[in-house]
Amino acid sequence: xxxxxxxxxxxxxxxxxxxxxxxxxxxxxxxxxxxxxxxxxxxxxxxxxxxxxxxxxxxxxxxxxxxxxxxxxxxxxxxxxxxxxxxxxxxxxxxxxxxxxxxxxxxxxxxxxxx
Amino acid sequence: xxxxxxxxxxxxxxxxxxxxxxxxxxxxxxxxxxxxxxxxxxxxxxxxxxxxxxxxxxxxxxxxxxxxxxxxxxxxxxxxxxxxxxxxxxxxxxxxxxxxxxxxxxxxxxxx
Numbered sequence: 367x368x369x370x371x372x373x374x375x376x377x378x379x380x381x382x383x384x385x386x387x388x389x390x391x392x393x394x395x396x397x398x399x400x401x402x403x404x405x406x407x408x409x410x411x412x413x414x415x416x417x418x419x420x421x422x423x424x425x426x427x428x429x430x431x432x433x434x435x436x437x438x439x440x441x442x443x444x445x446x447x448x449x450x451x452x453x454x455x456x457x458x459x460x461x462x463x464x465x466x467x468x469x470x471x472x473x474x475x476x477x478x479x480x481x
Numbered sequence: 482x483x484x485x486x487x488x489x490x491x492x493x494x495x496x497x498x499x500x501x502x503x504x505x506x507x508x509x510x511x512x513x514x515x516x517x518x519x520x521x522x523x524x525x526x527x528x529x530x531x532x533x534x535x536x537x538x539x540x541x542x543x544x545x546x547x548x549x550x551x552x553x554x555x556x557x558x559x560x561x562x563x564x565x566x567x568x569x570x571x572x573x574x575x576x577x578x579x580x581x582x583x584x585x586x587x588x589x590x591x592x593x
Contacts, residue, residue: 408585
């Protein structure tokens with residue numbers, strides 16, 4: 367089955383602008399999470415959505431927001447971009463499988479550069 | 482608290498050497514899952530393995546093997562006869578309390 371799809375893959379924005387990233391989860395998965403990864407840093411958890419509701423939230427400023435639609439697709443938005451927002455943004459979807467386990471699968475990521 | 486620790490930040494080995502990546506976790510749950518992911522330079526995290534807390538059997542998949550020990554709260558990953566294509570960042574993760582927790586990753590460089 368199709369994996370997690372993220373668009374766009376690469377983008378360049380100017381300080382002060384805003385950006386919207388999109389994520390389509392694996393079919394049947396209702397949970398979508400977003401992570402930020404900066405050079406040399408680990409995965410920083412942004413937020414998780416489940417059935418259109420934000421279920422968990424990381425420690426990021428209010429400029430970072432997200433939403434999830436009824437078809438489980440998700441978007442994240444960063445307003446008033448700063449140079450430090452340059453990063454790889456990873457979307458992941460997860461769901462329970464027939465074995466009773468839960469696995470998280472990642473998309474290829476969106477590389478954001480703020481200039 | 483739920484936490485995953487990967488104490489090794491960077492490891493370099495010469496091709497064909499064996500290498501073990503360490504992962505130590507903390508959880509208050511009795512049922513949980515442990516994972517390893519590989520992140521090549523392209524960026525995508527690739528799922529490698531999942532183990533549940535009730536299954537302590539070691540697993541081998543080709544040159545990869547995993548050692549899960551609840552007594553020491555560890556889930557270590559060994560690559561046998563390493564190859565240049567194994568160069569990547571490897572993340573260990575825990576699913577517990579309805580949330581995923583990731584370690585900080587270990588960057589592995591395999592030198593030809």
